[in-house]
Structure formats: C-alpha cells, structure tokens
Amino acid sequence: MEGKLLKQLSQSISTLRLEHSLGTRDLAVKLGNRYGLDKERVVMAALLHDCARELGNDRLTEFALQEGLVVGEAEKEMPVFLHGPVGAVIARKEYGVTDLKVLRAITLHTTGAQKMGLLDKVLFVADKVEPGRKYSGVEELRELAFNNLDKCLLFCLDRSVRHSLEKGVILHPEICEARNGALRDIIKIRP
Ligand SMILES: [Fe+2]
Ligand SMILES: [Fe+2]
Incomplete structure (x- = not known):
C-alpha cells in the first residue's frame, strides 16, 4: 500500500517536496505511536498532505471551484490556503483514499x-516540526510534541499567526480560530 502510494506520489511532486513529506511521515508515525493512532492512517495522511502544494494559484482556485470547496476572501487572496482541501480531493480521487x-x-x-x-x-x-524544518526553536517544539501535543500545536499556530503578521500577508481567520481552540484545550475553558 505504502510503496504504491509513494511511487505515484514521487511521480507528481518535486524531490524536495517528497523529502518533506517523508520527514513528515517519519515524525507523524512516531507521534502516532506515542498517542496511539492507527499507523496506516497516519502514513497516508502524512505522505499525501502536500500532494496539491505545487499546483499554481489559478489551478488551485479553478480546482476548488469545480469541486464546490469553500473559497472565501482569504483563499481568493492567497490560493495557497486551498492546497489542504484540494489535496484531500486529490487524495480521494487519485489515490483512492x-x-x-x-x-x-x-x-x-x-x-x-x-x-x-x-x-x-x-x-x-509533524508538518511544522519535521526533521527537515530548520528554524530557531524547532528542536524544542519537536521535543514538546512528544510531551504535550496540545501545547506544541498552540505554539505552532502562534508561529503561523506571527509569520503572517511579520510578512504582512493575509491572516486566515481559521488559523485564529484554531489558535484560540488550542489555547482553550490547554487551559480547559472550552464550554
Ligand atoms: Fe502544506
Ligand atoms: Fe507540508
């Protein structure tokens, strides 16, 4: 299963992206073990997560519209946000997930x-802290992922927010929702 998927994937994404996907898989599998997830699920999700990442903006938008996916203001301005939802459609249609x-x-x-x-x-x-990611603090985050997944998630989301602010680009509203959700999970104020 994994071999077939990898062969197909390697024919449709660049070597660099494949390396990132393999790094994400390796870390996700370790985290999956730690938190008791089904290995096959983790492998499929991790290997395919960026299968649409190399589609251009026009292609992403066109694909999303064709498939009836939500294309909000943020996605119109930055179609790269669509590579998750579009990737899921490709995973289903082209990889049989x-x-x-x-x-x-x-x-x-x-x-x-x-x-x-x-x-x-x-x-x-796993996507944000896989071994191929190089930025200051990444090792600490990687370690934290094994000790406190929710805290690690919060810090990764904080980082995404900060990144958008620093770059002066659109901040996707769902990232804010996710960040608040992660914070609520940690301080247990979720209603
Ligand atoms: Fe991605
Ligand atoms: Fe990724």
Whole structure:
C-alpha cells in the first residue's frame, strides 16, 4: 500500500517536496505511536498532505471551484490556503483514499480548525516540526510534541499567526480560530 502510494506520489511532486513529506511521515508515525493512532492512517495522511502544494494559484482556485470547496476572501487572496482541501480531493480521487479522518487531517493541515482531532493535530504538528524544518526553536517544539501535543500545536499556530503578521500577508481567520481552540484545550475553558 505504502510503496504504491509513494511511487505515484514521487511521480507528481518535486524531490524536495517528497523529502518533506517523508520527514513528515517519519515524525507523524512516531507521534502516532506515542498517542496511539492507527499507523496506516497516519502514513497516508502524512505522505499525501502536500500532494496539491505545487499546483499554481489559478489551478488551485479553478480546482476548488469545480469541486464546490469553500473559497472565501482569504483563499481568493492567497490560493495557497486551498492546497489542504484540494489535496484531500486529490487524495480521494487519485489515490483512492476513502478514510474520512485522513481526508480531514489533510484538509486542515494548513490552517487548523477550532476543533481538531488527534490525527489532525499530529499531522499539523509533524508538518511544522519535521526533521527537515530548520528554524530557531524547532528542536524544542519537536521535543514538546512528544510531551504535550496540545501545547506544541498552540505554539505552532502562534508561529503561523506571527509569520503572517511579520510578512504582512493575509491572516486566515481559521488559523485564529484554531489558535484560540488550542489555547482553550490547554487551559480547559472550552464550554
Ligand atoms: Fe502544506
Ligand atoms: Fe507540508
């Protein structure tokens, strides 16, 4: 299963992206073990999470509209936000993935969501702190992922928010929702 998927994937994304996807898979599998997730699910979600990342802006938008996906203001301005939801459609249609949890994790890996399941969190975090990621503080975040997944998720989301602010680009509203959701999970004020 994994071999076939990898072969198909390697024919449709660049070597660099494939390396990132493999790094994400390796870390996600370790985190999946730690938190008791089904390995096959984790592998599928991690390998395919960026299968639409290399589509251009026009293609992403066109694809999303064709598939009836939500294209809000933020997505119109920055179509790259669509590579999660579009990737989930490609995973379903071109890779035959039917598992809804896997498709959801792929959908949410860019912005997160107010309520995230364990697989969603593991994929989100693994994508941001896989061994190929190099930025100051990444090792600490990687370690934290094993000790406190919710805190690691919060810090990764904080980082995404900060990144948008520093770059002066659109901040996706779902990232704010996700960040507040992660914070509520930690301080347990979720209603
Ligand atoms: Fe991505
Ligand atoms: Fe990624």
